[in-house]
Amino acid sequence: KAGVTQTPRYLIKTRGQQVTLSCSPISGHRSVSWYQQTPGQGLQFLFEYFSETQRNKGNFPGRFSGRQFSNSRSEMNVSTLELGDSALYLCASSLQGYGYTFGSGTRLTVV
């Protein structure tokens, strides 16, 4: 079966711009979580969506938002980009909360 698909793989944006990242979970997986990975902070939880509802939220500013569609695909948006938002953004999906399958990630560089 197809894995978790994230697009785009790479992005370069300018400070102040906004960006939208996309994630298609494994078919049948209704839980989609987003993580930010940086060398300094490691893997940090952003938010989780389940059946189009945000079920959990991490400690990130309101510039970070997300949503999930009826087909379980999810998007995350970052507005007013800052240099510190440069990171690998990972999406993960799961069927019943047992083990999460991660996508290859979107590498965002803010210049």
Added chain:
Amino acid sequence: GQQVMQIPQYQHVQEGEDFTTYCNSSTTLSNIQWYKQRPGGHPVFLIQLVKSGEVKKQKRLTFQFGEAKKNSSLHITATQTTDVGTYFCAGPGGSSNTGKLIFGQGTTLQVKP
């Protein structure tokens, strides 16, 4: 807030040597999960432990969940170059079946052939 700590941060071993990484949580966990991330890759799920004192093996990898469900370890016997990567432990940050995982900082394993 809830924290998950891992040691060591880095480990360099000669191929064939054993390797162990330790994970400690500031709170009791309903389960602990382990992931491996190869250089340039993404985390890949290895295993989930649920029961107190549970021990699970996957070929040369042995995973253990502490009796108090606050610590865990991953032991690799006779490392190979294919074991290179960063190993993360993660515990649920809320309900056991939600997607909020608190990750340790990871242990990066280098294996010299």
